[in-house]
Amino acid sequence: AGIVYYPQYFHLCPADFEDFFDSTAHISYPELISTKRLGFPTVAIQSNFTAPLVYGDTTIINIAIKKNGGSSLVFTLQYQA
Numbered sequence: 001a002g003i004v005y006y007p008q009y010f011h012l013c014p015a016d017f018e019d020f021f022d023s024t025a026h027i028s029y030p031e032l033i034s035t036k037r038l039g040f041p042t043v044a045i046q047s048n049f050t051a052p053l054v055y056g057d058t059t060i061i062n063i064a065i066k067k068n069g070g071s072s073l074v075f076t077l078q079y080q081a
Contacts, residue, residue, distance in 0.1 A: 003052040057081045
């Protein structure tokens, strides 16, 4: 069909999250896990699809912290074509 199969988004989320650390944090995600022994395992995931991505599209990914709890964070990832 020429569109991105929806489970592929769930494969891309962790990679995009790690890239977020590489570009904005003072420590890479692998280093955070290995030296600080701190990670962000996925506990729940929810999605809403508003439009398909077509193979070859360039996307913009917005990552934000939606909620900061005592021992957890809620992140949002938004993909735009």
